[in-house]
Amino acid sequence: MSTFGRLAGAIAGVSVAVLLVAAPALAREPAPPAWPDTTETRLAALALIQTLNATLLSTPSATLTLDRWCADHALAPAGSKIVAERVKGTEKPADAEIRSALSAGPDERIVHRRVRLTCGSRVLSEADNWYRPGQLTEAMNRELETTDTAFGRVVKPLGFSRTTLDAQLVWHPLPGGWEMAGGAKPISLPKDGPVLDMPRFVLAHRAVLKKPDGTAFSLVAENYTSEILAFPPPLAPRP
Structure with a gap:
């Protein structure tokens, strides 16, 4: 082999070694830890989903709620904030029901924005948003059109409020009447298993955002994913 060939081979070997060493540093958040499938962990999942649900119902901004949820549960590196990854090519026109909810006339321009709300690499929510650009400032419209904020x-800055139109648990970790499992009419609970199988979506909300004077300017349809539970199970499995 020529001197050049040996040198090239050595450089290639060093490059591969560097990549292998650097790979862990380039990795993002690890895969969500598996939760054992027990009554306790199902109960914990239900309580956590209901906690997020109650917080969303009592606060105006889903973004800021998810900021806190991500930080409180260490779902991403410290200091991470919610980012809206835009899903382009999925525009949906506002139908009559949406226009009515927004008090928008038939000819008023309404913009649709579909996003994945992420914290680090975790997708915590997938959302559709129909908003009235005429009710926002020029700077706000520009930022919405050109960034993933x-x-x-x-x-x-609008100091908006949130009026919930619909809120529902998409996933019920425990069957209805689970609290009577030890009562006179016992309910059959799921059998324990090695891993709790969580669906993609666990919670769904539809809400209208309004200015302080009551003017509606946005309708959001939010689907929260099971990655809101992407942390170690809070309750140990039963002995």
Whole structure:
């Protein structure tokens, strides 16, 4: 082999070694830890989903709520904030129901924005947002059109409120009547298993955002994913 060939081979070997060493540093958040499938962990999942649900119902901004949820549960590196990854090519026109909820006339321009709300590499929510650009400032519209900044963060200066149209648990970790499992009419609970199988979506909300004077300017449809539970199970499995 020529001197050049040996040198090239050595450089290639060093490059591979560097990549192998650097790979862990380039990795993002690890895969979500598996939760054992027990009554206790199902109960914990239900309580956590209901906690997030109650917080969303009592606060105006889903973005800021998810900021806190991500930080409180260490879902991403410290200091991470919610980012709206835009899903382009999925525009949906506002139908009559949406226009009515926004008190928008038939000819008023309404913009649709579909995003994945992420914290680090975790997708915590997938959301559709129909908003009235005429009710926002020029700077807000420009930021929404040209960046991945979450909607709630952009419009925060409006001091908006949130009116929930619909909120439902998409996933029920325990069957209805689970609290009577030890009562006179016992309910059959799921059998314990090695891993709790969580669906993609666990919670769904539809809400209208309004200015302090009551003017509606946005309708959001949010689907929260099981990655809100992407941390070690809070309750140990039963002995």
